[in-house]
Amino acid sequence: MTDRPDHLATRVVVRRLVQVASPSWARLAGAVGLGVAGAMATVGILAGSGYVVDRAAFRPGLGAIAGLLAAVEVLAFLRGPLRYAERLVAHDAAFRSLAHWRVWLYDRLEPLAPAALRDWRSGDLLARVTGDVDTLQDLFLRCLLPVVVTAAASVLAVALSAALLPAAGAVLAVCLAVALVVAPALAVRGGAARGAEAALRGELSAEVVDLLRAAPDLVAYGGDARVLARVEALDQELTRLARRRSWSFGAAAAVVTACLGAAVVGTLAVGIPAAGHHQMGAVLLGVLPLAAVGAFETVPAVALAAVRASDVVAAGRRLLAIDAVPVPVTDPGRPEPLPGAPFDVEVADAHLRYGPGLPFALDGLSLRVPAAQQVAVIGSSGAGKSSLVHTLLRFWPLQAGSASLGGMDLSRLRQRDVRRAISLVDQDAHLFGGTMRANLTLGRPDASDAEIADALRRAQLDEWVATLPDGLGTPVGEGGLQVSGGQRRRIAIARALLAGGSVLVLDEPTAGLDASSGQRLVEEVSRSARGSGTGVLLVTHRESEAVGMDRVVELEGGRVVADGPAGAAPAATG
């Protein structure tokens, strides 16, 4: 998804990013104002103290310089606090925008999860997306703000110089303009090379991770030398690229220094004759070069901002590509009410694929599960098992054929209603940071303690939970209690039982467990579901788990290839 090249113009990307950020303009204006004030304080300190010294050289008496001297001291005192306030206000604004970007991303990804983002489980994709969001905070902080502040401060410094001597103002304006155009351009050239490097570095990372993770297999089969050679070749290429672009950042800094030199020498060159001809007070001669030095102080930040901007725009472009992913399933305009439980579930001649040109993941699949029946769906990776789950949970629409619940076509129901009727125990059995209770009552926030206790008992978790220090209040998930793979799945099962759907869909509930404990888990769930008359659709690649089910259905190539009672080898269908 994020790798699809997207040719949004930079202008469009930035406009859209700003739009989503809905920044607090008052805060940004405040930050800009403080920034400009800080930059002008620098100019003021240098130019002012230059004037004081020049003036004092004519020994006019303390009264003549006292006022200005005091002003310089005040500016010197204020500059630090001004910069401090600017940074705080700017960070505040950036963090606020970050919140908007995060919520925006959440809103975009939500209707796409999980089916439209294939390979959802690869944490890499999501990590990259969240990393991109973090990069966006630099848009205001390190791109727009330095540019606007420097532009404003430059204009003011030029105006000051021009007021003293128009020619000096012109010299300063030209030098600043050259620095502000050339330095970022040079830096960006290096930045663009860095983009190519970033791709290479990603490749290198993948190889390094492979090399270290798969080291036993590689060493045992003598493949380590090959992978190591590949890593070193990539590394060398990376070093070569780095060497090639190494001149650009230094060149940008050198250009800034050169332009400053030109401004200092240039203002003196026009100032000395002007002072000689009394077009300007000779006493102002020292002010011109010092004002130039002050004006150039924030210029290097602009070169860095340009580099940062290319990162931000690249990140923004990848994020905005999510806009282009069509939302697979939307609620009908006039949804029908959910028919009364219990439901038969029926899929007829279903065809499903995840994009035009891709093979059909479901290719004429037909399956009817009568209410309260327990069915195992088996098949290898790519047989269509997950696509069947996506169909039933309304994560992805059918291109042809139908899926219905109690005789009502799923497309005429609200997605929420479908998911209330069909409870899913998903492959990852995701636990959220929070308490055990919060995780259990995800589908039924108002569940009573008795209901929770019942679900725990049915998932055979009650004894274990009783041993926890804070019982249901014990934190789990990230940073909480370490739960074993088996317990995590039992929690997911208890959660699904508590949600109270009349069909329980278990999607590879035992992945990652060893065969015997997986089998035990499935048997317990089956027994529990029989007690409450809940239908079960067990999706698994392990045939032996199908033993306790009423029926075993085998999928291959997106259709049913065998259907029969459990226990015996499944009978082939026509």
Next chain:
Amino acid sequence: MSTLAAERRRGGLIDRRLAARVAATRRYLVFAVAVGLVATVSVVAQAVLLGTVVSDAMLRHVRLGSLVPELVGLAAAFAARGLAVWAGESFAQRTSAAVTSALRRQLLRHALALGPTWLAGEQAGELSLVATRGISALDVYFGRYLPQAILAGLAPLGLLGWVAWEDWPSFLILLGLVAVVPLAMVRFGRASAARTRRQWRRLSSLSARFLELLRGLPTLRAFGQEAQGRREVAAATEGLRQTTLGTLRIAFLSALALEFVAGIGTGLVAMVLGLRLLGGTVSLYTALAVLLVSPEVFLPLRRAGAEFHASEEGQAAAERILSVLDAGIPAGGPPAGAGATAGLRPAFRLREEGIRIEGGRVTFPGRAAPVLDGLDLALGSGEHVALLGPSGSGKSTAVAVLLGFVRPDAGRVLVGGLDLQSIDPGAWRRLLAWVPQRPQLVHGTLADNLRLARPDASDNALEEVAELTGLAPMLRGLPQRLDTPVGEGGLTLSAGERQRVAIARAVLRDAPVVLLDEPVAHLDRFSEQRLRASLDGWLEQRTVLVAAHRAELVGRIDRSLELPGREAAEAGTDGSAAALGGAAGNGGAALGGETLGAATGLGGPGGPLGVGGGLR
């Protein structure tokens, strides 16, 4: 930044250790110092020339024409400074690229030398992070912070020296304020450093929490709770903004202190110079020149301060990399193999003498109790032996010993009558086909992963082994068949499918010795039976060791050895192995002297290292 001096000391230490590893480092540091000196000299030249020009033009009404040499000199000083900056920056970037690349190469080679068992578990994950993100962070430390830090140490001293020579009252003012800098850093730096670090960690943990919520989206949707997730994202971000701003208020104080000192310094110098000019005790030239130099005294300190935070991760990474590189090959590491004689042909005598482990003991570093002790294992040519025992009894370690991943700290391993220590490990491993307990797939296609075992295998050969190992039905569902990418960004295989790939790989290897480590832990009974039937022929002529909970996959088992588990040891059995007669399969030879040695110590406090977990 906590105290600048302390940081410099710490940084210096890292630099010196890096320099010992990578020769380019020393050259780089020397160059950075030289560049810093050129820049400092040019700052002084600028100040002197500017002061001369302005004071001559103003007080002595010298014409522009007569000042051309000074103006040209001024321009030259700026140009010199620009070139120094350019050269310094370019060289920094080049060198940091070269140094990081060299470090990565050393790190990876050393890690592989430490052996797969050392890498197992968390090591591999953490080391990957260090070798990728950590080394990139080192780039920032090396390319940006280090030159600034060196300049911050040198330039102010040089400039102060010149000021002292030119005008000692200004020198005293500046010296006083520069001396305040470390004090201010201690005062504000200490208060903020720990808090800042904590806060940045919390910021990144917010990123992690956001990531968690996104990962859980399918679950939230399945339970109709997507709106709750949205509220959580908003609330967490807002809550963190507030606490972070609180911390930044303190964290930015150190920058504020630096700015403040620099501002006050310049202002104070200007005031004193102005007053002394009124009194005629200083020349305009001196006043202007000193005035120009005084902000430059603080500039390198401010820049180094600004780069410091960005470099912190890099410093941590450098410490970690150096500590890995300093780690010697530990006991329990792989056999050296370096002095191995290439001429030895272990295969030649393997047929007559088989493989023996005699009195093998393995203790992993940091563990009191050996995971294997007194292991005697003989594997005759063509024999099928099962190594049984509960988790943690050392089965996988025994296999790792045979693979040459682990060097026993007592006893010896004889293959074809030769000590394994004396044989080139690569040559030895070419005779082995291994099915690990947790097979790892490398980035690439299914075919790439199979060809790991035999790079020149034909497509037909791949199809054949896929058929033999029951991968064929899965392949039929994949449009690209064997060319389907697997791993990150590719097809996700179930644990059972990965195990089949590993078995297919082993079959393709066509090696005389087969080591199977829990080969069917993730396959159900039906699949195992089918696989057993189809592999019978392939296994028949080979020497096979299968390590498992129970005899699996291998139809004919000639002998079984049972490794005592933790319970046995804790129950206080007499220390000898619970040896099983060759019951399984065709009922092979009796165990005779093949009993496993003492189980003592196997269940010491903390338990033996679960080798199953150890070889992850």
